Amino acid sequence: MRTQLKILLLLIDVLVVLAIYAMSPVEWTLANNELRKVKFLPATDSTAVAAQTDTNGETQGDDTEQATVATLATTPQPKVKDTNPQRFLFFGDSMLEGLSRRLCDYAAQNGHEQRTVLWYSSTSEKWATTNTLDYYIREVQPTFILCCLCSNELFVRDLDRRDKFIATIVKKMGDIPFVWISPPNWKEDTGINALIVKHVGKERYFDSTHLTLARGKDKAHPTFDAAAHWFDLVAEWLESDQTAHPIVMQKPTQKVKWSHVTMLQPNDPGK
Secondary structure (H helix, E strand, O other): OHHHHHHHHHHHHHHHHHHHHHHOOOOOEEOOEEOOOOOOOOOOOHHHHHHHOOOOOOOOHHHHHHHHHHHHHHOOOOOOOEOOOOEEEEEEOOOHHHHHHHHHHHHHHHOOEEEEEEEOOOOHHHHHHOOHHHHHHHHHOOOEEEEEOOHHHOOOOOHHHHHHHHHHHHHHHOOOOEEEEOOOOOOOOOOHHHHHHHHHOHHHEEOOOOOOOOEOOOOOOEOHHHHHHHHHHHHHHHOOOOOOOOEOOOOOOOOOOOOOEEEEOOOOOOO
């Protein structure tokens, strides 16, 4: 019994010594060896403790979380394709004569509706300063607008005026998803395409300026076959993440009759 009491007293002495050492501000040595103190972390959950130290004993929890958040913020997220049937309003100049034929094929293939308003020799000024676009937006109630305009303005010099017209057209379209198909340049323009991009952004601008297309006798308008190929490229782009509002545009398996087209002549005053 006395032996057990001695052992208990010895353990108590050891604990007292360890307690005194733990509270001491200086390190002790024993036989020329430094006694290192065990440093306890504040009470917290095991996940937080693990996050605070890496394999080298360096704190990294906050940095790791911040890096993860930053990575997620900068990683492009795939856009959700709108699979609903669309009701297209396609407006613009004479380039629509070839393009809208192919739009009819795509509408039939994918369950869309379409209405084309082709204004021969029209310019951004015509569409901006009349109520023609407003009228057809009200009449058609489109869910998606396609525009191909400014092929008659490739070489203009009054870009300040055209800038205002393009801004007005974009304002007229409002919140309706849209894409502006650029003119298929046959020569370098004087700045009209840069103005279009300025107002619509790259996700709403299909760049046709560098396409190699077979042209008709006027060396400007693509042939109908070339225009069909041109629109195939537009449709492929409309399904991709490169555009602001991806939609279903599967390639047609057959051609249909050109229909639902309104043709306005150059001298038409518009609405």
